[in-house]
Amino acid sequence: MARFKENDLPKAKLDSNSLQKALRIFKYAKNHKWKFFLGLFFLLLTSATALAFPKLMGMLVDCVTNKDLGKANQVALGLMVILVLQAIFSFFRIYLFVNFTENSLSNIRFALYENLIKLPMSFFSQKRVGELNSRISADISQLQDTFTTTIAEFLRQLILIIGGFIILGNISPKLTFMMLAIVPLVAVAAVIFGRFIRKYGKKTQDKVAESQVIVEETLQGITNVKAFANEWYELQRYKNKITEIVKIAIKGGQYRGYFASFIILCLFGCVVAVVWYGITLTIKGEVEGVGDLISFILYTTFIGASFGGIAEMYAQIQKAVGATERVFELLDEVPEKINSSPNPIVEKIKGNVSFNTVSFSYPSRSEIAVLKDVSFEANFGQKIAIVGPSGAGKSTIASLLLRFYDIDNGEILIDGKSIYDFELENLRGNMSIVPQDVILFGGTIKENIAYGKPDASDAEIMEAARQANALNFIEGFPEKMETLVGERGIKLSGGQRQRIAIARALLKNPSILILDEATSSLDSESEKLVQEALEILMEGRTSFIIAHRLSTIRKADQILVLDGGKITEKGTHQELINLENGTYKNLSNLQFTNN
Incomplete structure (x- = not known):
C-alpha cells in the first residue's frame, strides 16, 4: 500500500488562480469564519508587541547611561506589561486559529468522505483505494499544520520584517543599508544550505527504510530462505544496503560540519560586523546612544531569524495550496446519479428481470466490449445460472443489475420498467449479493x-x-x-x-438475489452447510447464480452460457446436456469426469 510523507507532497505555484482555489476552504468554515479573522487581529497585536520589545530594551539600557532609576523602573514595568499582553494575545491567536482549522477540516473530512462513498464504481475501478486513502490523510494533515501554525507564523514573520525595517530606518539609515546588504543574504543562504542537508538526511532515512524492507521480506519468507539455503544471499543483500547507509550518513555528517562552520563564521560574523559598524556610528554621534544600538541589534536579530524562517514557511504554504487543490479535485468529482428519472420509482420490486440486447464496455477499457447484445428474461422466483469461462462477462451482468455502471446500448427492465426509472437507493435496497x-x-x-x-x-x-x-x-x-x-x-x-x-x-x-460464485472457494463440509443456507435464501425471490461448479446449478430454472460477451447457449441443465458439442456439455463432462 502506498504511503505518502509530508516531504513527498508536491508544491503548487502561488498565483491568483491557485490562491482562489485554496480560499474555497473558507466555504467549509461555515459559521466559524469569524474566528480566523479575529485570530488575525490578535496576530497583529502579537506582532506589534513583539516590535515594541527591542525599542523598550534599548530605552532600558539608556537608563544606565543617564543614571535615571525612575525611568528604568517605568520602562521595566512597561516591558513586563508588553510580555503579559504578548502572552495573552498569543494564547487567543493560537486558540482561535486551532478552533477555526479543526472545525473547518472536520467539515472538509466529512464532505470528502460523503462525496467519496457516493462516487460511481467507474471512479474506484481507476483508483487505488490505499493510495487514495493515504493521499487524503497526507493532504488533510498538511492543511491542518498550515492553517493551525504556518499561515499565522508566516504573517507574523512578514510583519516583523517590514515593521523591523521601518523602525531600523528611523534609528540609522546607514546601519540599515549595511544590515540589508549582508544579513538577508546570509540568512537565505543558511536556509538553502539547511534544506540541502535535510534532503541528505532524508536519503539516509530512505536507505534505512529499504534495509528494513529486506529484513521484513527475509523474516516473512524465512521458510523459503532456509529451504534454498540462501542465508548467505540475504546477509550479503543486507550488508550492501548497510554499506550504502554508512556512506550517505558520513557524507551527510560532512555537510552538517560545513553548515556548523558556516553558521559560526558567516551568521555570527554578520552580527559582529553590524555591532562594530553600529559602535563606529555611535562614537561618531550618528547613532544617538547605546540604547539605540542595542535596539538595532535586537531588531537585526529578529529580522535575520524571520528571513531564515519565512522561506521554509512559504514552501509549506505552497504545499498546502497543492494539498487544497487535490482535496477539491476529489470533492469536485461527480457522484453517481441517485435519480435518472424526474419521477423515480420507489415501490417494492417484485423481481421480473429482462435484458434486451445489452452491450457494455468498462469506462477504463472502452475499446473492449465485455457484453455484446445480451438478451434473456428472468421471472419472479426463478433461479437463473450464469456460467462460462473467466472474462466472459458473468460478474459484469451482476454489476449492471446493481447499476454500478451505465450500459452502452440496449435496455434492462425490472418489472417491465427501465432500471434507470428506479431511485438508486430503492433499486439496490431490493437487491442483495x-x-x-x-x-x-x-x-x-x-x-x-x-x-x-x-x-x-x-x-x-x-x-x-x-x-x-x-x-x-x-x-x-x-x-x-x-x-x-x-x-x-x-x-x-x-x-x-x-x-x-x-x-x-x-x-x-431482497427481491433479487445475486450469488457470485458463493461456494467456489470452500471445502466440501463448508460448501454443504453454505449450500443448504443458500437454498433457504433463494426461496421466494429471483436469483442469479454465477458459478464455476456446475453441480450447484443443476436445479436452476434456466442456465445462460456466456462466452466472449455473448450468450451462446440457454436452457435447463437437461436441455443443455443434450446439445451435441455444446459448451455447457463439454464443461459438465470435464468437471464430473475429474470428480
Whole structure:
C-alpha cells in the first residue's frame, strides 16, 4: 500500500488562480469564519508587541547611561506589561486559529468522505483505494499544520520584517543599508544550505527504510530462505544496503560540519560586523546612544531569524495550496446519479428481470466490449445460472443489475420498467449479493449481520443467523453475537464468513438475489452447510447464480452460457446436456469426469 510523507507532497505555484482555489476552504468554515479573522487581529497585536520589545530594551539600557532609576523602573514595568499582553494575545491567536482549522477540516473530512462513498464504481475501478486513502490523510494533515501554525507564523514573520525595517530606518539609515546588504543574504543562504542537508538526511532515512524492507521480506519468507539455503544471499543483500547507509550518513555528517562552520563564521560574523559598524556610528554621534544600538541589534536579530524562517514557511504554504487543490479535485468529482428519472420509482420490486440486447464496455477499457447484445428474461422466483469461462462477462451482468455502471446500448427492465426509472437507493435496497470473497467489517458478528437491516431487532438477527446455518458456530464462541470478527473478518473461516453474508442477505429480504460464485472457494463440509443456507435464501425471490461448479446449478430454472460477451447457449441443465458439442456439455463432462 502506498504511503505518502509530508516531504513527498508536491508544491503548487502561488498565483491568483491557485490562491482562489485554496480560499474555497473558507466555504467549509461555515459559521466559524469569524474566528480566523479575529485570530488575525490578535496576530497583529502579537506582532506589534513583539516590535515594541527591542525599542523598550534599548530605552532600558539608556537608563544606565543617564543614571535615571525612575525611568528604568517605568520602562521595566512597561516591558513586563508588553510580555503579559504578548502572552495573552498569543494564547487567543493560537486558540482561535486551532478552533477555526479543526472545525473547518472536520467539515472538509466529512464532505470528502460523503462525496467519496457516493462516487460511481467507474471512479474506484481507476483508483487505488490505499493510495487514495493515504493521499487524503497526507493532504488533510498538511492543511491542518498550515492553517493551525504556518499561515499565522508566516504573517507574523512578514510583519516583523517590514515593521523591523521601518523602525531600523528611523534609528540609522546607514546601519540599515549595511544590515540589508549582508544579513538577508546570509540568512537565505543558511536556509538553502539547511534544506540541502535535510534532503541528505532524508536519503539516509530512505536507505534505512529499504534495509528494513529486506529484513521484513527475509523474516516473512524465512521458510523459503532456509529451504534454498540462501542465508548467505540475504546477509550479503543486507550488508550492501548497510554499506550504502554508512556512506550517505558520513557524507551527510560532512555537510552538517560545513553548515556548523558556516553558521559560526558567516551568521555570527554578520552580527559582529553590524555591532562594530553600529559602535563606529555611535562614537561618531550618528547613532544617538547605546540604547539605540542595542535596539538595532535586537531588531537585526529578529529580522535575520524571520528571513531564515519565512522561506521554509512559504514552501509549506505552497504545499498546502497543492494539498487544497487535490482535496477539491476529489470533492469536485461527480457522484453517481441517485435519480435518472424526474419521477423515480420507489415501490417494492417484485423481481421480473429482462435484458434486451445489452452491450457494455468498462469506462477504463472502452475499446473492449465485455457484453455484446445480451438478451434473456428472468421471472419472479426463478433461479437463473450464469456460467462460462473467466472474462466472459458473468460478474459484469451482476454489476449492471446493481447499476454500478451505465450500459452502452440496449435496455434492462425490472418489472417491465427501465432500471434507470428506479431511485438508486430503492433499486439496490431490493437487491442483495453474496460474493465469493466475503468482506466483513471489523465489528461484531451481530453488527455484520445487521448491516443488511440496521434497525433489525435481536430476534430478527438471531432468526437470520439460524436460517443461514450460522447460529451453531456463533453460539460456540464465548462472546456469541458480540464476537469481534477482526479486520475484513480475518478471525472467521471462509465458510463462516459466507454464512454471515447469507444471514445479512436474509435479513435484508431482497427481491433479487445475486450469488457470485458463493461456494467456489470452500471445502466440501463448508460448501454443504453454505449450500443448504443458500437454498433457504433463494426461496421466494429471483436469483442469479454465477458459478464455476456446475453441480450447484443443476436445479436452476434456466442456465445462460456466456462466452466472449455473448450468450451462446440457454436452457435447463437437461436441455443443455443434450446439445451435441455444446459448451455447457463439454464443461459438465470435464468437471464430473475429474470428480
